[in-house]
Amino acid sequence: MNYTDQWHQAVLPTWQASFDHPFITALHDGTLPEDTFRYYLIQDHHYLTAFAALHEAIAEHLPADQAQVLLALNEGSGEDTIRDKMHAELGITATDFATTPVAPTAYAYISHMYYQLNEVNPQAAVAGLLPCYWLYAQIGAHLAKLTSPKPLYQAFFDAYASDDFTTSTNQMLDLVNQTAAASSPDVQTQMATAFKRSAVYESHFWQMAYQKERW
């Protein structure tokens, strides 16, 4: 079994908690209040801004060929275009982003990823990015085919079931497995820990949005 499958096996209950979260089930059956989705999109914009910056920062510490893959991934998943359409549909503006503080869980997740880079090592930081790709690709693949009655929510699942996002996820999986294979056992353990913590934060992120968490 490759490294990422081992780490995935080790976090299965946490991973499943995201699939079963009421935010996801309500998105799927169309009952999620629009203002809850709006809250999610604004927080996720904060998260994705930091996530893109992290790709750049981590790439500076990787061997050139791996850095190139990470930078290309940062350009190419197509997520921004879909999000722009959703923001427009819900009337979310640049002012909303600027005036809405990053909520505690989003702040903690972003801080965790920077901690991996600044206090652990770039390998752990790369592993910490993976659940963001992989979990959403799996949720998209699973739920897009079940069809939400609300087109906006269906578009969310479709985006993550798309060929572009699946390809990006597979490239990220390859990058993380190659990085792990070239690392010492101690670093592999640090990578597994970073992956696990990101998976935990992914499940908490739905809850943050569901309860519209505030400071």
Ligand SMILES: Cc1ncc(CN)c(N)n1
């Ligand atoms: C919190 C979070 N995790 C993952 C994804 C998918 N890139 C996302 N948009 N937001």
